[in-house]
Amino acid sequence: GESVGLHLPTLSVQEGDNSIINCAYSNSASDYFIWYKQESGKGPQFIIDIRSNMDKRQGQRVTVLLNKTVKHLSLQIAATQPGDSAVYFCVVNDKIIFGKGTRLHILP
């Protein structure tokens, strides 16, 4: 079966620094990965996705890295801002299996 886990439940980052949120997955056949951001009281919001034929994809201030060898996914947020405070979930493949989530806390 599929399992998705995140390495750290809470990440505290100084405003302006870069944030790195990690995610591990177990199914080597997984071929599509998505990062979502969920702010308090709201539904998850799509941030960025990546397919297994890529190892890196960049968006605005965000980068997703995929290491298929070790089944690891990371989300990098550049110049973290207060508005980045949220819970971040990685999601694997077609049946949306959410990882536990990492809460990103921004320090002033």
Place this chain on the structure above:
Amino acid sequence: DAMVIQNPRYQVTQFGKPVTLSCSQTLNHNVMYWYQQKSSQAPKLLFHYYDKDFNNEADTPDNFQSRRPNTSFCFLDIRSPGLGDAAMYLCATSRERGNNGYTFGSGTRLTVV
């Protein structure tokens, strides 16, 4: 501009009294999903519709049912809500199953009294 709309945002129901949550979409997506999210937990998939084809998750209690009368609407029916069913219920859509992004609604927070 809201593309996946959930009503109401907050719902209070009595223990054991049937309740229905609604979701509508303007995206004309084929797939609609219902998730349950309890406090400080990840969303848990209950079931999804691919067009009219209903797909239940193995561990979804029988107390939870769903209806999709047309492409735009999908309902979550809780036949006899218990205190443990208090949660945020999230609706999501995707154009197809598989390698597609998902669009979520804002959720309905259900309180059982």
